[in-house]
Amino acid sequence: MRIAVVGGGISGLVAAYRLRTLLGAGADIVVIDRADRVGGILHTGELAGEPLDLGAEAFVGRRHEVPELLREVGLEQQLVVPAGRRPLVWSGGVAHLLPERTLMGIPSTAESMRGLVDHDTLARIAAEPHRPLAWYPDADIDVYSLVADRFGAQVAERSVDPLLGGVYAGSSRSIGVRAALPTLAAALDDGAPSLTHAVAAAMPPPTNAPVFGGIRDGYRVLLHALAERSGARVLTATSATRLARATRGWVVDPVGVVDAVILATPAPITARLLRPIAPAAASAAAGIELSSSVVVALSLPRDTALPENSGILVATGERLRAKAFTLSSRKWPHLAARETALVRVSFGKFGDSAPLSWSDEELIAAATEDLATVTGVPIGPLEAVVQRWPGGLAQYAPGHPDRIAEIESAIADLDNLAIAGAYLHGVGVPACVASGDRAAHHIAARYASLH
CATH class of the missing domain: 1.10.3110.10 (protoporphyrinogen ix oxidase, domain 3)
Incomplete structure (x- = not known):
């Protein structure tokens, strides 16, 4: 069986890995992604000579998907939890503890x-x-x-x-x-x-379990493990230009004829590929809007007097350019052990694409100035890294569940085709893992029913 997985983000890589576990060594799996690397909005960069996640840096710890996946691929020892410090919220020019319960x-x-x-x-x-x-x-x-x-x-x-x-x-x-x-x-x-x-x-019942989890050496170790264990051919810098029915299966350009396809792509790309074969699904997917953001990661002198909190969120209407600050060295014990203090500064919300157009120098200046404002201490970065995320997150607008139900209903009769991704049933990493896993099981079940 030959299967194309379009999209090499976490949803697509989980789908490829799960297909391998379900279908065995005989399946020919190919993953294609338009970017020059896999991972989508999960990306582990380098700051001060060590790895640091520049996209998502945590996952909801109360969900089971990521811890179970880490155990399954032999990375259980990579699981880390935060130090348990409370975040602050910046409102009215003052830092407040973020309300509990x-x-x-x-x-x-x-x-x-x-x-x-x-x-x-x-x-x-x-x-x-x-x-x-x-x-x-x-x-x-x-x-x-x-x-x-x-x-x-x-x-x-x-x-x-x-x-x-x-x-x-x-x-x-x-x-x-x-x-x-x-x-x-x-x-x-x-x-x-x-x-x-x-x-x-x-409200969920009270628990002492950590709210969030993370990966010690960054998401790159999980992405690498999934790609390797999937045994898939991974083609980066390769865009899917067309999806069409074949006599048996599908044609995915430039891959060619395949028996099955999983579209693990953002909503606009899914809409474009589905338009010739499922116009109703394509129309619904095209209505899902995306938001862009930027992360500026700062390496600071170790003795910088940062607050003893996990981060600082910014209320609407404040005279700051940043929307949030993750005090990474305070939040994560494994990062606290490093030689420098680490902070991630986030910019950009839905409807505000301005930060994407700022130069790296402008973004770094805004990050350091805003961080100095909310902490009240001088900020002199030793090193900085800028990561832009154009169209990185789907907006779950009113009516979103109905829109997704319409998409899934419209493709239900398309044999050997499944969809996955962050625009469907949750933007978090656990939801994306579940999405890729569900798509793989769908394809494997259809294959089993024919054999």
């Missing part, structure tokens, strides 16, 4: 917001359970509209936006409730009488 920044109590929002907003949060709630099951709205109406704009802009900006490079105005907060939507659908009650019902 929230659901993506939506509070479960008024008290958790004390100091971050004004007294009128605190009173509004406290009184919210007594206000009538109009919620229509199966409807979807943006997160801002829900939170600002029930708790006030300050909660959305100072608590919710900083977290959504980190996950989606978007904001509460661009992200839908159902896609970003499915447990909250389910609680509202089930008749929660208020947003306060819905948050309480949707």
Whole structure:
């Protein structure tokens, strides 16, 4: 069986690896990617002579996919967890501890917001359970509209936006409730009488387990292991220009005729390839917008007096160019042991592509100046690396789950074709791993049914 996996990000590499485990040594698997390397938005660069992730640097630790995959490919010893320090949020020109016991920044109590929002907003949060709630099951709205109406704009802009900006490079105005907060939507659908009650019902149970996990030597070790163990031919700097039906299977230019294909590509590329064969799916995929961002990684003198926190998120409306600061040497014990202090500064949200056009020098200057503002200490970088991510993250707008259901329904009858990627059922690394694994099982099951 000959299979083409279009897209060499984490979803595509997991798909190729899983196909090998399911189909054995006889399968001919080829992975193609338009970039000059595999990994997509997972990229381990080098700073101060040692590896550092310049894309995603962590994964949700409460999900099982990444730890299980690391164990499966013999990399269990690479799993690391953060030091457990709390992040800060920069709001009103002051650093506050990020509120605890929230659901993506939506509070479960008024008290958790004390100091971050004004007294009128605190009173509004406290009184919210007594206000009538109009919620229509199966409807979807943006997160801002829900939170600002029930708790006030300050909660959305100072608590919710900083977290959504980190996950989606978007904001509460661009992200839908159902896609970003499915447990909250389910609680509202089930008749929660208020947003306060819905948050309480949707909150995960308390646990001492780490919220996040990471990989000691960067995601590159996992990407390399997946590519090697897949036994696939990996063709980089190679774009798929056409997908068409063949007498038996598919034609993927420039690969040629294959028995099956997995499209592990961003939504716009998936839309272009599907348009001739599944126009309804292509139309739905084309409606998914992307957000761009930039990461500036700084190596600082080891004795730089950084706060004893994991990072600093920036509220909406602040006079800063950066949207977040990851204090990597404070967040990760294995990075704290290095000879220099490491900080990642993030720029760019949905609708703001300006940072992509700035020069490296301008970005580094903005990163150091903004970091000095939020920390209150002089910043003199020893070294800096700039990584741009044009169109790096899909925006899960209101109606996103319905859009994905439409895509999946429209391709359900296309034999030996599957899709995977961060635009489907979650942008995080665990969701992408699950996506690639699901696509591989789909193709293997169709193959088994014919033999």
